Amino acid sequence: MNQRFCAVESRAIDDPLVGSGTHPERNLLLSWPRSKWQRNLRQASDMPEALLTALHALPDEGRRVNLIHRREQSERHHRVFLMPERQAFDIPRDTLGDFIAALRRGDDLAAWQPETVERSLVLCCTHGKKDKCCAKFGFATYKALAEAVRQRNLPFEVWESTHLGGCRLAASALLLPQLRKYGRIGDDDVLPLLESEARGRPYLPCYRGDSRLTPHQQCAQVAALEWLAAQGLEADVRVEDNAAEADETDRDLVVTWHTGRQEGKLTIRCHALELMRYDTCADLPNGPSPSWVWRAVEVREGTPALA
Template sequence: MSTRATQHFCARESLAMGDPLAGSAAHAERNLLLSWPRSKWRRSLRRASDMPDDVAAQLEAIAEAGRRVNLIHRRDQPGEHHRLYLMPENRRYEMPRAELPAVLDALQRGEPLTRWEMGPPQGSLLLCCTHGKKDKCCAKFGYAAYKALEAAVAKRALPFEVWESTHLGGCRLAASAVAFPALRKYGRIATEDVLPLLEAEMADRPYLPCYRGDSRLSPVQQCAQVAALEWLASCGIHADVTVAPSSKGHEPRQDWLQVRWRSAGDEGRLAVRCEPRMLRRYDTCADLAVGPPAASQVWVATQVEVAEGRAARVTSCS
């Protein structure tokens, strides 16, 4: 009797070893998202097998100038007719492939793209990484999450455009997604997370069970941000938070970070203790064959204290 070998995935290994989501949200603020059929994607996040050389060179130059470039895909988008989004500008354009070099040239020169512009997106863009040529976790878990998100949006006519995307970072955290223009980054999206995630995004707040943090913050600040949001949510408070930089530099042995929060009816200040942990994790499925690389540092929130607040009910949460 033959026995099928157990198939291993870096995402399952990451979850099993307690690799935290918070602190993993690094992502460029300036983005160019370009539709291209997924069947043509290559391992690079911005290359396709049938992409003209001049277009590939222009996209590389745009990326080198500081704007992240991702390819995106949706079945209803014609393969030879492209959709292009600029974020955080929240601008949307369409053009046939023959005109794409002119569009990218105008963008590089800072010239208006009025000729190709459509109206702004009718709601948020939700990109789900399905880049199987990069990592098999994104093919397995990412595509399942994409289909579930797409189905939920279509069934309920929700204000989202859901797209498949090339590599979004953190293959071990699949299924991964990014919401634009808010630039909220998510990981480990399971079927049961789909509807509450969409509901949270419609309310313009992060879905905390899958939230990785604000990409504009350092990893330790993201750790404090997520811990503060979770603590406040346990008190029934949905708030905006501002995290002060670490008082001990970018990589202290441990630190208390100050977090100010403001809700519709109250405000206050929390102190969050974050401590580093070292994990010998598998960052991608390719690591599974050779063993994990050198240990990586992650951050874990170990304590939240009330530093200041007018609401008596806040002081009782822990």
């Protein structure tokens, strides 16, 4: 019997990447050997119970937790990143609980000797215990990203990561602190993606959206960037959401753009539609379920005309 993968099914039905880039801005990343990861994105099999309880409490306090891994990292000495603070810490396992407690209390963390994170982090989901697509597609992409960074001396640190959302879009990656998400990263995308990000620009063929924006705002943002790219323009954009009703299926969003020498406005019409899809491989035995997605259906120069 042929093995099925949600990522293959997703691509086959043209499930859009755009609009799936949501991710919290405040993050704690904790290095822990991948061999110990459990299905929950914050849990490892050899974690002390008190530490596990503290980590599970952090999302309710406004900070997402992901486990990360790379082979050269010590198993008993943990690398911790705080984003968007761009702080990094090296903490022995026996004092990790004290560090998390201090963080939760809002203590000054100077005693923990924080380092400033100079290089952007590239997190690539390889969380096979969560979804088999992340193992099959994610690990190969992680190795390719890490090797490209090493060979080209690009300004990134690449880490394997637990679940980043959107298993059906594997291989998936997240750039921090930029908060840009990517999906369906293939071999031919690895170097162009990294080179684009090194210039501070999203790589549009795999771009899922700016995590700070809502799904329909991401739809408008990416449509504007693609329109500008077709004109040979590389611009900064800002999405203005003028939709009055939260449940409208058609929205006209104004996107302001500027290049330094040129500027303008675009009106992007985004349309919501229902798609039958598998969100994860665990859904495959039970059949697809309905989900709402956004597609850009029109790009116009200027702002909407008044009624």
